[in-house]
Amino acid sequence: MLRSMLINEAIKTLKKKRTYISFTLLFFLVPLIVLAIGNGSGYLEMQIYGQLKDSFIVFGSLTNGFLSSYLIIAILVGQMPFLATIVAAEIVSGEYAKGTFRMYLSRPVSRYKVLFSKLIVVIAYTIIMMFFFVFYTLGISCLFLGSGDLAVFHQGLLFLSDGDILWRFFLAFAISTGVMLSISCLCFMLSTFFKNSVTPIIITISTVFIGSAISFIPLEIFELVNPFLFTGYIDLFLAAFHDPIPWDIILNASGTCMVWSLVFIYISFYHFNAKEILT
Secondary structure (H helix, E strand, O other), X not given: OHHHHHHHHHHHHHHOHHHHHHHHHHHHHHHHHHHHHHHXXXXXXXXXXXXXXXXXXXXXXXXXXXXXXXXXXXXXXXXXXXHHHHHXXXXXXXXXXXXXXXXXXXXXXXXXXXXXHHHHHHHHHHHHHHHHHHHHHHHHHHHHHOOOOEEEEOOOEEEEOHHHXXXXXXXXXXXXXXXXXXXXXXXXXXXXXXXOOHHHHHHHHHHHHHHHHHHHOOOHHHHHHHHHOHHHHOOHHHHHHOOOOOHHHHHHHHXXXXXXXXXXXXXXXXXXXXXXXXO
C-alpha cells in the first residue's frame, strides 16, 4: 500500500509544471553566470590577489571551473530556500484546495501513510534539486573554464590543489542539503495548515529572512540564539573549503537542522491526523 502511494505521489509531482521551475531556472542561469565569470576573469583575479599579486608567481589562470562553481554556489545558495518551497508548499495544501483528501480518506488508508508518502517526495525533491544545483554548476563550470587549483579566502588567501577539491564539493552539497531539508520540512508543515500554496511560501521565506538577519546583526542576544537556528547555517557550505575543516561546527549544524526538521515533521503529522477535513 505504501509503495503504491509513493509511486502515485511521485507521478503526480512529475506531472506538475511547477516541479521543473527550479531545474529550468538553474539550467539556463548557471551557464550565463559561468560565461560572465570567464569574460571577467582578469578583473576577478585582480580582486582575488589585490596587493598580494607581486608576491606570487602564477602559471595559468585562477579563473577555472572550481572557482566559478564556488562563486556561483555562494551567490545562489541564498536563493535556494525559495526554490526548495515550490513543491513542499503545494503538495498538501493543493489537495485541500482541490478537495481530493475527502475522497482519499474515505478509503481504508492511514492518514499517516498519506502524509508520509508526500513527505518522502518532498525530501527526495529537495535532495535531487540540491544535487543538480551543485554538480550541474560544477560540470558546466569545468566544461567551459577547465579545472585547476582553487583560491579561497580563509585566514588569508588559501590555495587548494585540484586533487583536494572534488570531495569538498560533495561535503558542501551535504551541508547545504541538510539546511534546505529543514526549510522544506518547515514549508511542508505549513502546507498542512493552509488551503493555498502561497501562504506557506511567504511564511517560510519570511522565517528564513528573519533568521538570516539575526545571524548578521552583531548583538549579544542574537549571537547566543543563532547557533540554535537552522537559518544561520545557509552559508555554512563555505566551511567545506576551509583548512582545517571545522567539523565541530558542521556536526553542530547537522544536529540543529535535524532537530528542527523532526519538530516540523512531528507537528505536520500531529496536525494532519487531528484535522477535520470537510471539503
